Amino acid sequence: MNDVAYWKNVPVRVWEFAIGGYQVMKKWLSYRELKLLGRALTKDEVRYVSEMARRIAAILARQTARMRIAVVGNALPLYNPPIRVAEEYAMIDVISGGRLIAGMVVGGGPEYYSNGLNPAEARGRFNEALDLILRCWTEPGPFVHNGKHYKLRYVNPWPTPLQKPHPPIWIPGAGSYETMDFVARRRWAYMGIPYFHKRVFKKNFDYFREACAKEGYTAAPEQMGWLVPVYVAESDARAREEYESHLWYFARKLLPGINITPPGYTSARSALKVLGAFGDFMLNVNTWDEIVAGGYAIVGSPATVREQMAEMARWLGVGNVLTLLQLGTLPADLTRRNMELFAAEVMPHLRRELDLPVAPAAAASGA
Amino acid sequence: MTPERRTVALDGRQVRLLVGGSGPPLLYLHSLGGDVEWLEAHDQLARRFTVHLPAHPGFAESTGVEDVDGMFDYVLHYVDLLGALRLRAVPVVGASLGGWIGAELAALYPERVARLVLVDAVGLWIDAAPIGELFGSTPPELARMIFHDQQHPIAQMMHAMTNLSEVPEDFAYAQLKALEAAARVGWNPYLHDPKLERRLGRVTAPTLVLWGRQDGLVPLVYGERYRDRIPGARLEVIERCGHLPPIERPADFAARTLDFLSA
Numbered sequence: 001m002n003d004v005a006y007w008k009n010v011p012v013r014v015w016e017f018a019i020g021g022y023q024v025m026k027k028w029l030s031y032r033e034l035k036l037l038g039r040a041l042t043k044d045e046v047r048y049v050s051e052m053a054r055r056i057a058a059i060l061a062r063q064t065a066r067m068r069i070a071v072v073g074n075a076l077p078l079y080n081p082p083i084r085v086a087e088e089y090a091m092i093d094v095i096s097g098g099r100l101i102a103g104m105v106v107g108g109g110p111e112y113y114s115n116g117l118n119p120a121e122a123r124g125r126f127n128e129a130l131d132l133i134l135r136c137w138t139e140p141g142p143f144v145h146n147g148k149h150y151k152l153r154y155v156n157p158w159p160t161p162l163q164k165p166h167p168p169i170w171i172p173g174a175g176s177y178e179t180m181d182f183v184a185r186r187r188w189a190y191m192g193i194p195y196f197h198k199r200v201f202k203k204n205f206d207y208f209r210e211a212c213a214k215e216g217y218t219a220a221p222e223q224m225g226w227l228v229p230v231y232v233a234e235s236d237a238r239a240r241e242e243y244e245s246h247l248w249y250f251a252r253k254l255l256p257g258i259n260i261t262p263p264g265y266t267s268a269r270s271a272l273k274v275l276g277a278f279g280d281f282m283l284n285v286n287t288w289d290e291i292v293a294g295g296y297a298i299v300g301s302p303a304t305v306r307e308q309m310a311e312m313a314r315w316l317g318v319g320n321v322l323t324l325l326q327l328g329t330l331p332a333d334l335t336r337r338n339m340e341l342f343a344a345e346v347m348p349h350l351r352r353e354l355d356l357p358v359a360p361a362a363a364a365s366g367a
Numbered sequence: 368m369t370p371e372r373r374t375v376a377l378d379g380r381q382v383r384l385l386v387g388g389s390g391p392p393l394l395y396l397h398s399l400g401g402d403v404e405w406l407e408a409h410d411q412l413a414r415r416f417t418v419h420l421p422a423h424p425g426f427a428e429s430t431g432v433e434d435v436d437g438m439f440d441y442v443l444h445y446v447d448l449l450g451a452l453r454l455r456a457v458p459v460v461g462a463s464l465g466g467w468i469g470a471e472l473a474a475l476y477p478e479r480v481a482r483l484v485l486v487d488a489v490g491l492w493i494d495a496a497p498i499g500e501l502f503g504s505t506p507p508e509l510a511r512m513i514f515h516d517q518q519h520p521i522a523q524m525m526h527a528m529t530n531l532s533e534v535p536e537d538f539a540y541a542q543l544k545a546l547e548a549a550a551r552v553g554w555n556p557y558l559h560d561p562k563l564e565r566r567l568g569r570v571t572a573p574t575l576v577l578w579g580r581q582d583g584l585v586p587l588v589y590g591e592r593y594r595d596r597i598p599g600a601r602l603e604v605i606e607r608c609g610h611l612p613p614i615e616r617p618a619d620f621a622a623r624t625l626d627f628l629s630a
Contacts, residue, residue, distance in 0.1 A: 113503060118554040120547055262554075263502055263546035270545050272536060 010053050017056045025052060029233065030266040055088070057293065059095050067101045067309045070322075072172055072191065075107025077122055078115055081150050082129035083157050086136035090161045098162035101189075103170045104130055106179070120264030137166040139287060175204040177268040184219070185209035192224035194324060197246060197280035198295035198312065201226060205316050219318025226312065229297040231322040232341040236300040242334055243299050244288060250328030251282045257282075297327075302345035309346065310353045321350065368413060369532045370405045371422070373580045375626040376586035377447050380431030380461045385420040388413025393628070394449070396465030398487075399501075399545045400513065400611045401521065403427050405457050408613035412460070412619030415629065417420040418455075421448060423468070425548030427541075430562065436558055442471045448481055458628050459572075462486040463585070464549060467558070470593070473574070474566040483597075484624050487582050488609050489558040498558050502550060505529070512583035515609040521522040567596035575627040576594055601627075 009026075019022055029049070032041060041049075042243070059069075067094065076082050085104075093100040112119040118306070141156035162165050172191040173179035183190040190208050192201045204225050213220035233239035243254070262270055282296050286341045291297055297307050313321055318359045326335040327343060370387030385405050395415035397403040403422045412418050419483050424444060425432030435441060445468065449457065459480050461469030466488020473480040489498060499512045504543045509527035510517065516524070528534050534542075553559070578590035587604065594602040605619055612620040 094582045113556075118550060120550045120554065260503065263543065263550040267545035268540050268547065272539060 002291065007049060009297045011170050012059070013060055014053050014056045017060065024056060026050065027255040028052065042115075045202040048362065055092070059092065070095055070100055070101035070103060070170060072101075072103030072170055073105060073107050074103065075111055076129035076133070077125035077247075078111060079119055079129070081152055082132055083136055083152070083155060085129070086133040087159070087306060088131075088155050089167065090137065090159045093161040093163055093167050093177075093246075094159050096168075100161070100163070100167040101170055102167045103172065105172055108258065109262050109265050110257060112265065113260070113261050118264070119262035121149065122265050129181070133165060137161055142189055156192075172227075173204075175200065175273065176266040177207070177273065178270060180204065181206045181211050182292075183223075184208060187212075187215075187217070187223070189223045189225060189320070190323060191227055191320070194229065195251075195282040195296065198316075200280045201295075205318065209317070215271070224316070224318040225322050226293070226314075227318050228309075228323065228363035229327050230296065230309070230342060230346075231299045231327075231338055232302055232305050232307060232346060233337075234301065236304050237303075239301065240288065241300045243297075243330065246328045246330040247291065247297060247299075248328075251285065254328060255283050287306075302341060302349075305346050306343075306349045306353070309350055313350070313354055338342055368408055368551060370409070370413075370418070373450055374428070375412055375421075375448065377431075377444070378530050379453055380424060380434075380444070381429060382424075383422040383428040383471055385409075386417065386420045387420075390416045390417055392416065392417045392452075392454055392457050394445075394454070394459045396459065396461035396468050397423070397426070397444075398609050398611060399461030400463065400548055400614055402462060402465075402611070402613050403545075405468075406613065408617035408621055409622065410581060411617060412624065413627055416458070419452065419454075421445075421466075423548060425551070426630075432544075432548050432551065435551045437550065438467065438471055441468050441552055442475055445472055446476055446479060455479070458483040458484070460484040460624055461488060462484065463489055464553070464558075465562075466490065467553075467560075468565065468571070470597075471560065471563060473570045473572050474563065475569070477569060479521040479572040480570075480572040482628055483574040484577060484627060485593055486577045486612055486620065487579055487585050487590070488576075488593065489553065489589075490563050491495070491562060491589055492556065492559040492561065493588055493592060494537055496586045496588045499522075500587075501584065502546060502554070503556065506534075509584075513610040515579065515581040516615060516617060518573065519615060521572065521614065566597055567593070568598065569602075570597045572611050576600055576602040576622060577612060577626070578602065579610055579612050579615065580606050581608060582610040584610045 015025055034040065034047065071089070071092065075084050076085060079085050089100060089102050106122050112122065128149050132145055132147070136155065136157040137160055142154045145155050169188040171179060171183045171188055172190050172193050174193045180190060192204055208224060209219045209344040231239055231243040233242055285291060285294065287298060294324065295312055298305050309321065323342065325339050368387055370385040373384045373386060375382040375384050387405065387409065393412060395409065397420065402408065402425050405420060407419060409418050422429040423441060424430065433437050456479055459469045459472065466485040467490030469483055470485055470488055471489050473483045506525040506528035506628040507532050514522040516522065526548055576593045578587050580587065590602050595602045603623055605616055608616045
């Protein structure tokens with residue numbers, strides 16, 4: 001802002017980022033100058049500027065013409081009011097020229113501990129927040145929202161998304177019945193959370209297809225996504241040698257705790273089902289052979305990875321394959337080479353093999 | 368003895384009610400520890416009272432937990448139940464979560480509670496002695512907090528549950544449901560009502576506070592706080608006993624309770 005107060009490490013490109021004649025960060029700050037505001041910025045406002053910088057940087061980094069931007073980690077119940085999510089997503093959609101895929105998540109179990117939010121309200125808050133966000137995107141404001149969890153006399157969001165009626169919606173899940181039934185009913189897309197044995201994915205996608213059938217339609221492959229760690233190197237042996245220790249670091253040091261399921265977070269029935277699947281969770285896998293046989297990660301030469309991924313995608317019947325090309329302690333150089341090899345030697349082949357369009361089509365975006 | 372099993376319909380909700388014994392009525396408000404079913408402690412109380420043991424909404428076969436957003440919903444639920452049972456003023460015995468409900472009931476509706484026994488009740492908060500972690504602990508961790516005697520059959524069973532996927536499904540299901548119901552009233556603020564402590568001055572029922580000396584979940588200072596805030600209350604400490612006297616020391620618990628209620 002001046003020589004005394006400033007944000008470190010904001011690249012010039014981010015600072016100068018403009019929409020039309022509107023220099024985003026400068027404009028935001030200019031409305032909040034000391035003489036206008038009559039006070040210094042609050043801690044939250046200072047943090048917000050950093051968030052804004054990160055978001056702009058993310059958009060710049062993805063400044064390509066075709067690639068879609070899927071943001072799949074916004075836990076709606078953690079925002080109050082959730083209108084914030086509607087506006088941020090709409091902003092990304094506008095800036096990126098309508099390339100956003102809007103992920104909506106309930107949030108992980110541990111987040112309910114660290115945010116003081118009642119997990120017994122998780123589903124209720126999520127459903128209400130999601131309805132409210134859709135309303136923000138499709139109904140001109142101002143309007144009144146009087147829900148169970150959120151009471152807002154004036155909802156008047158801005159901007160609204162470029163994609164009409166709204167960006168496609170993806171919902172990730174670990175196999176709780178509630179989530180799959182819900183996504184099937186709304187005709188959105190369901191993304192299977194990784195680190196499970198392939199039979200868990202299969203079971204969940206089968207359940208999802210049945211849920212869609214119960215709603216009176218056939219699930220499109222694009223309504224399902226398989227998220228999986230992938231590592232490609234010149235040969236099978238070299239891939240394992242370079243990757244294995246990083247995978248175990250992730251499985252043993254970073255994964256524990258993710259399975260915390262606070263009470264009421266899912267129905268008791270679903271909680272039992274998810275608990276039942278923990279034997280098939282990467283946390284409980286001890287040998288490399290189990291990793292390979294269970295499809296927990298796809299690791300090998302381009303030929304091996306191509307073959308295994310095509311086979312899995314067909315077997316699971318999914319139209320979206322989402323890759324985790326960095327995991328645990330995998331360093332930047334190996335990650336970069338992994339991405340390059342995947343992009344050059346695996347992706348084009350998979351597109352041909354699975355008959356996927358070059359720019360992956362988004363799932364149906366209707367309501 | 369085998370209690371009579373009843374279902375009471377209450378404004379769209381169903382209450383599973385066990386009734387047993389003879390004598391004047393007594394309302395027992397259960398904890399999460401298994402005393403929602405009829406145990407030896409209830410047998411002992413039933414020798415001099417007609418014990419009414421309802422399951423809270425969300426526990427056992429009682430329904431209506433979807434409408435429970437906080438402790439007030441439980442309190443009003445019990446005012447409704449007393450009305451449906453045509454019980455004007457009854458002695459109330461409450462353990463842990465049930466003790467919290469009992470204390471709120473006695474503070475908000477003093478005319479409905481003739482006498483009050485609070486057993487290792489949650490409901491208050493003391494910064495210097497936080498209530499232990501009920502929701503995020505493993506069964507063995509809970510067993511260490513709840514039981515003085517780690518050889519108690521229930522403690523032993525909890526110690527064996529190191530892998531949740533091996534717990535018998537009906538047992539796991541009941542526990543998950545009970546914890547969900549408890550989370551609805553006690554996730555945040557954690558197992559207490561910040562305004563209860565002040566309200567305890569409204570309690571008119573003669574009150575006995577019973578506490579297990581080795582309660583590792585809700586330490587004895589909470590019993591002392593209840594005694595200090597409820598006018599005329601008395602505290603009795605049960606030695607070599609953890610958080611659940613009705614389960615760990617049923618005879619001692621029942622004898623002290625009956626002595627107090629019959630005085």
